[in-house]
Every structure is written in C-alpha cells, then in structure tokens.
Amino acid sequence: MSATAETVGVAAELDRELTERLREGGHRVTSQRLLVHRAVHEQQRHLTAEQVLGSVSQALPSISLPTIYATLELLEDLGLVRRVSTGTGALLFESRRTPHAHAACRRCGQIVDVPAPQIDPDAFAGARAAGFAPEEAQLIVFGLCNACRAAG
Ligand SMILES: [Zn+2]
Ligand SMILES: [Zn+2]
Numbered sequence: 001m002s003a004t005a006e007t008v009g010v011a012a013e014l015d016r017e018l019t020e021r022l023r024e025g026g027h028r029v030t031s032q033r034l035l036v037h038r039a040v041h042e043q044q045r046h047l048t049a050e051q052v053l054g055s056v057s058q059a060l061p062s063i064s065l066p067t068i069y070a071t072l073e074l075l076e077d078l079g080l081v082r083r084v085s086t087g088t089g090a091l092l093f094e095s096r097r098t099p100h101a102h103a104a105c106r107r108c109g110q111i112v113d114v115p116a117p118q119i120d121p122d123a124f125a126g127a128r129a130a131g132f133a134p135e136e137a138q139l140i141v142f143g144l145c146n147a148c149r150a151a152g
Contacts, residue, residue, distance in 0.1 A: 010042070011038055011042075014034075014037060014038050014041050014042075015034050015037075015038070017080070018033065018034060018037045018075075018078075018080060019034075021078045021079075021080060022078070025077075025078060027074065031060070032056070032060055032063055032067065032071060033071055033074070033075075035056045035059055035060060036052060036056060036068060036071040036072065036075065037075055037080060037081070039052050039055045039056050040052060040072070040075070040081050040093055040094070040095045041095040043055070043095075045094070046084055046092040046093070046094045046102075046111045047092060047093050047094070048090060048091065048092060048093075049065060049068045049069050049072060049091070049093070050065065052068050052072065052093065053065055053068045056068075072093050076093075079097070080095075080097075081093050081094070081095060082094050082095075082096065082097055084102060084111070084138065085138055085140070086102070086104050086109070086111060086140065090109065092111065096113065098117075099116065099117055099118075099119055100113050100114060100115055100116055100117075101113075101114040101115075101116035101119060101138075101139040101140070101141060102114060102138070102139070102140050102141070103140070103141040103142075103143065103145075104140050104141070104142050104143075105143065105144055105145035105148055106142050106143065106144065107144055107145075107148040108145060108147070108148050110145045110147075112145075114141065116139060119137045119138070119139050120137055120139065123137055124137065
C-alpha cells in the first residue's frame with residue numbers, strides 16, 4: 001500500500017468514527033468538524049487551537065478561531081479529543097485518549113507524554129469523600145527538558 005493510500009484510509013476511518021458520534025449525539029456532520037478532527041488526530045501531538053487553525057486554514061480559509069474552539073469543545077464532549085491543562089496558561093488539545101501524564105518544561109513549554117496508567121487513585125477517593133463525582137485527573141510533572149538543561 002502506498003503512503004497516500006494509507007493516509008486516505010486513516011482519514012476515512014477518522015471521518016467514519018466522527019460521523020457516527022455526531023449522529024448519535026444529534027449533531028450535524030460538517031466538513032469543518034471532519035477537518036478539525038482529522039487535524040488533531042493526524043498530527044499525534046499536543047496542539048493549541050491556533051495550530052489547529054493553521055493546519056485547516058488552507059482547506060477552510062474562512063474558519064475563525066472561535067469556531068475552532070467551539071469545534072474542539074464539541075469533539076471533547078464526544079470523547080474524541082482530550083484537553084490538556086499545562087498549568088502555564090496554554091490550552092492544548094490532543095487525540096491520545098489513553099490515560100497518561102505529561103512532563104512540561106518550565107522554560108520552553110515543551111510537553112511530552114509520560115506513561116502513567118494509574119493517575120492518583122487516592123485523589124479520586126478523596127474527591128469522592130468530598131462529595132464530587134470524579135471524571136478525570138491530570139498530572140503534570142514540571143521541570144527542565146534536555147535541551148534547556150544543556151543550554152544551562
Ligand atoms: Zn525546555
Ligand atoms: Zn498527551
């Protein structure tokens with residue numbers, strides 16, 4: 001299979017999954033929703049809404065940043081995109097939905113995924129004891145990345 005055919009296959013699979021979820025939720029299937037969803041999933045990293053805008057703006061020249069945010073929020077509600085709080089003010093979106101933690105460089109802002117299948121069950125138990133219904137926890141390890149440490 002050529003790389004092109006493979007890319008088309010992945011996009012078709014992503015479109016199929018989103019179309020199914022949108023219909024289940026009674027939402028319209030639009031090309032902008034399909035393209036934003038593809039953009040987040042195809043890049044396999046942590047993206048700001050501005051970066052998502054940049055990657056779809058060629059195909060959708062009239063799309064605005066508020067529309068990107070609204071679309072990302074809808075995808076988040078559908079469970080297809082995860083919002084990452086970095087603690088540094090930047091809001092990032094990612095497609096990886098399996099539980100994991102993040103390491104964030106406090107100097108350059110680089111974010112990497114860290115395997116951590118069990119994020120603090122004690123915190124969940126504590127939240128339950130305080131009357132909350134816990135949904136998810138995010139763990140961020142702050143420090144300096146390799147490049148920033150090397151730069152001194
Ligand atoms: Zn760094
Ligand atoms: Zn991540």
